[in-house]
Each structure stands twice: as structure tokens, then as C-alpha cells.
Amino acid sequence: MAPIQYIVEGGQRLSGSIEPSGNKNSALPIIAAALLTEHPVVLENVPRIRDTETLVELVRSVGASAEWSARNTLHIHAKSIRAADLDPELCVRIRASILLAGPLLARCGEVMLPPPGGDVIGRRRLDTHVLALEQLGAKVTATDRLEFRAPKLAGADVFLDEPSVTATENALVAAVAADGVTHLRNAASEPHVQDLANFLVALGARIEGIGTNNMIIHGQATLGGTTYRIQPDHIEVGSLIGLAAVTRSPLRIARAGVEHLRSIRMGFERLGIVCRIEGDDLIVPSNQTLKIQDDFGGHVPKLEDQPWPAFPADLMSIAIVTATQCEGVILMFEKMFESRMFFVDKLIAMGARIVLCDPHRAIIAGPSRLHGATMTSPDIRAGMAMLLAAVCAEGTSTINNADQIERGYERIEERLNALGARIKRVPERKG
Numbered sequence: 304m305a306p307i308q309y310i311v312e313g314g315q316r317l318s319g320s321i322e323p324s325g326n327k328n329s330a331l332p333i334i335a336a337a338l339l340t341e342h343p344v345v346l347e348n349v350p351r352i353r354d355t356e357t358l359v360e361l362v363r364s365v366g367a368s369a370e371w372s373a374r375n376t377l378h379i380h381a382k383s384i385r386a387a388d389l390d391p392e393l394c395v396r397i398r399a400s401i402l403l404a405g406p407l408l409a410r411c412g413e414v415m416l417p418p419p420g421g422d423v424i425g426r427r428r429l430d431t432h433v434l435a436l437e438q439l440g441a442k443v444t445a446t447d448r449l450e451f452r453a454p455k456l457a458g459a460d461v462f463l464d465e466p467s468v469t470a471t472e473n474a475l476v477a478a479v480a481a482d483g484v485t486h487l488r489n490a491a492s493e494p495h496v497q498d499l500a501n502f503l504v505a506l507g508a509r510i511e512g513i514g515t516n517n518m519i520i521h522g523q524a525t526l527g528g529t530t531y532r533i534q535p536d537h538i539e540v541g542s543l544i545g546l547a548a549v550t551r552s553p554l555r556i557a558r559a560g561v562e563h564l565r566s567i568r569m570g571f572e573r574l575g576i577v578c579r580i581e582g583d584d585l586i587v588p589s590n591q592t593l594k595i596q597d598d599f600g601g602h603v604p605k606l607e608d609q610p611w612p613a614f615p616a617d618l619m620s621i622a623i624v625t626a627t628q629c630e631g632v633i634l635m636f637e638k639m640f641e642s643r644m645f646f647v648d649k650l651i652a653m654g655a656r657i658v659l660c661d662p663h664r665a666i667i668a669g670p671s672r673l674h675g676a677t678m679t680s681p682d683i684r685a686g687m688a689m690l691l692a693a694v695c696a697e698g699t700s701t702i703n704n705a706d707q708i709e710r711g712y713e714r715i716e717e718r719l720n721a722l723g724a725r726i727k728r729v730p731e732r733k734g
């Protein structure tokens with residue numbers, strides 16, 4: 304299939320209401336964790352994107368049935384499954400293939416995992432996964448693939464070397480099946496980790512401390528089936544806040560999951576963007592000051608990412624583009640990934656005033672008038688950030704490799720066009 308290209312006519316004002324999709328990073332571990340039970344599971348609000356479609360293929364490849372009954376409703380039934388050799392070509396398409404380790408190990412006693420893929424945004428270590436599953440009783444061998452074996456998993460006091468999101472998810476799922484009690488310390492607590500934990504509870508698991516970095520899991524509960532609704536994607540909500548701000552447009556983000564937006568709203572407030580809550584909707588008014596808030600004493604402020612509940616790494620690229628449209632100077636500090644900031648070259652070519660100090664830090668001085676350009680999306684979030692830049696720029700932009708954007712955002716061009724954007728989705732032309 305030819306890669307997808309977006310042709311964007313910039314400079315449009317948007318308006319209206321938009322609902323975020325279900326959280327991709329919830330849907331992925333929850334689809335994988337559905338393999339833990341032999342009873343039927345129905346998942347609602349699953350984003351129908353390339354990552355979930357690929358994981359569904361992997362789930363089918365181990366013998367589970369997985370069928371879509373509506374665009375965003377997925378039925379999984381893992382009555383009997385086998386820890387087959389997983390297709391390396393499917394595994395390398397997504398980072399989330401690593402999320403099969405916990406459920407398959409728990410259910411089948413072994414799993415042979417080809418290397419996972421995912422965004423090329425810096426080194427993506429797997430050490431925390433190995434550390435956690437070893438402490439729960441697995442023997443791990445690394446060759447050209449990772450082999451996990453555990454005839455029996457046993458609860459343990461596990462301290463993660465860093466609060467890795469997907470390693471926490473693998474450990475959580477394995478601990479639910481393990482014999483005895485597990486303390487999972489220094490755990491990640493992102494909204495998607497909480498969503499997975501709540502899904503496991505809906506299956507019958509007993510988990511204390513959901514939403515904290517210290518969870519207690521009482522293993523070997525009897526698991527049944529369930530119908531579970533995936534929570535809204537807070538990263539998509541953050542992306543839409545940025546989009547409204549750079550186009551100076553009023554947007555209502557309906558059913559936004561406002562309980563998880565505190566650090567995100569605070570991050571945008573530093574850029575002079577204030578949102579209002581109405582019930583579970585988030586309103587982004589068009590009359591923003593777009594004035595970067597200096598630190599006390601007039602010092603240059605900083606926006607940095609950190610594990611939850613701080614400002615999320617997956618919104619850093621969006622925040623950078625947004626800052627190019629704000630008045631003042633700010634340091635953006637991306638602490639977690641080494642290669643996520645390189646896309647700023649393209650913004651500089653479009654007219655943004657940015658100094659990339661090193662792979663982790665960039666200084667943005669705004670506001671700048673952006674003009675259309677041709678660019679290639681390197682990863683989901685930089686791609687979405689480029690789309691924001693293209694929608695607010697003067698003239699026409701072309702974004703190649705837009706498939707990357709569609710790994711994380713469902714029917715994004717159709718949904719943004721409904722708000723007044725002008726994005727054409729076409730097969731990429733060479734040359």
C-alpha cells in the first residue's frame with residue numbers, strides 16, 4: 304500500500320465540537336490483557352487505528368477470536384490459546400507487541416517475542432520488562448528474540464528501576480495471574496495504566512493503589528468476562544488544545560475525561576492558554592492571551608515532561624509547535640526520549656524561531672509567522688505537531704508519511720475537516 308500524504312491548506316479558523324477517541328495506549332494493553340481470561344470480553348470505544356488493528360492480528364495469531372461488531376467495538380474470546388511463535392513482521396510494526404509478554408506468559412507459561420517496533424524517538428529499553436517478569440518467577444533468554452518461561456508465576460515485592468509504562472502493564476497482568484501477593488513499587492500511573500488496572504478489576508482481579516506508584520495485587524483471583532469502555536485519550540485532548548490555540552479557534556472538546564487533564568492544562572497555561580471545564584467537556588475559548596508566563600522575577604520559564612502525573616512526554620512536540628505561536632521565550636525540556644525533538648528543523652524551515660540546544664532541550668521564541676512547507680512525519684506526535692503547524696501556516700503544506708499520524712489518531716483529517724480545516728488525504732506521490 305502506498306504511504307499516505309496530507310495536503311494541507313493553512314490559515315483556516317476552526318470551530319465546533321469534537322470528541323476524542325479512546326486512548327490508544329489503554330486499548331493496546333487491554334486488548335493484550337483480554338488473553339488472560341478464557342471468558343468473552345467486549346471492548347468499547349477502541350480507537351480503530353493501525354496499532355490496534357495490528358495487535359488484533361497478533362491476538363488472532365495465538366488462537367483467540369477477535370471481531371469488530373461496530374467501528375469501535377471489539378469482541379475478544381481467548382477460550383484456548385497457544386504461545387505460538389509470533390510473526391516478527393507484525394511485532395516490529397508496533398511497540399505494543401511487547402505487551403503480549405505478560406498475558407501469554409501467565410496463560411501459557413512461555414512466550415517467544417520477536418523485537419517490538421514503535422516510534423523511532425530514541426532508544427527504547429526493555430530492561431524494566433525483564434527485571435519485573437524475572438522477579439515474578441520468569442526465566443528470560445535473549446537471542447534474536449526475547450524468550451520468557453515460567454511454569455508458575457509467584458507474587459513478589461517488585462521495585463521497578465524506572466516507572467516504565469508498558470513494563471508496569473506487563474508486570475500488573477503477570478501479577479494478577481501469579482500465586483500470592485505482589486507489591487509493585489515505583490510503578491507508572493498514567494491514565495492508561497489506570498485504565499488497564501480497572502479493566503483487570505472488571506475481570507475479577509483484586510488491585511489496590513490504582514493511580515499511585517505503589518500497587519498491591521492479590522494474585523490468582525477467578526477471572527470472568529466483562530464489557531469495558533476505554534477512556535478518552537488525554538494525549539488527543541492535549542493535541543486538540545494546541546490545535547485550537549495555534550489557529551485561534553474556539554473548540555469544545557466533548558467528553559474529554561477532565562479528571563486526567565490537570566497537568567496538561569497547567570502546561571498549556573504556561574503558554575497563555577486557559578481552558579474551561581463544563582461537566583466533562585473542555586472548552587478552549589478563542590480569545591487566549593497566548594503570552595508565555597515568565598517565572599517569578601521575569602526569568603525564562605521551562606516546560607518539561609516527566610512520568611505521570613506530570614506533563615506527558617507524548618505532548619512535548621505539540622507544546623513546541625504551540626509555543627511558536629505564543630509571545631515570549633520558553634525552554635522545552637524533553638527528558639525521556641533522545642530523538643523526539645529533531646523535527647524542530649522543519650518548524651525552523653517554516654519560520655519558527657527555535658534553538659535546539661541539545662537532543663533534550665529547545666528554546667522557542669515566539670510568536671512567528673509560519674509558512675507552508677513539505678515535510679515527512681517521523682513519529683506519531685511529531686507528525687501531529689506538523690499537522691498543527693500546517694493548519695496554522697500561511698499557504699499549502701505537504702506532510703509525507705502521514706501513516707505515522709494515523710498510528711495514533713483515528714480519521715483525523717475527516718474529523719478536523721468537520722471543524723473547518725482543509726486537509727486532503729491522498730496516496731503519497733514520489734518525486
Ligand SMILES: CC(=O)N[C@H]1[C@@H](OP(=O)(O)OP(=O)(O)OC[C@H]2O[C@@H](n3ccc(=O)[nH]c3=O)[C@H](O)[C@@H]2O)O[C@H](CO)[C@@H](O)[C@@H]1O
Nearest residue numbers: 328398399426465466467468469470610616617638639640
Ligand atoms: C504503547 C505505549 O503505552 N507507549 C507509551 C509508553 O511507552 P514505553 O512503555 O515504551 O515507555 P517507558 O515508560 O518505558 O519509557 C519511555 C522513556 O522514558 C525513559 N524514562 C522513563 C521513566 C523515567 O522515570 N525516566 C525516564 O527517563 C525511559 O528510559 C524511556 O526511554 O510510555 C511512553 C512514556 O510515557 C510514551 O511515550 C509511549 O507513548
Ligand SMILES: C=C(OP(=O)(O)O)C(=O)O
Nearest residue numbers: 398399421422617683684
Ligand atoms: C511513542 C508512542 O507510541 P509507541 O510507544 O507505541 O511507539 C506514542 O504514542 O507517542
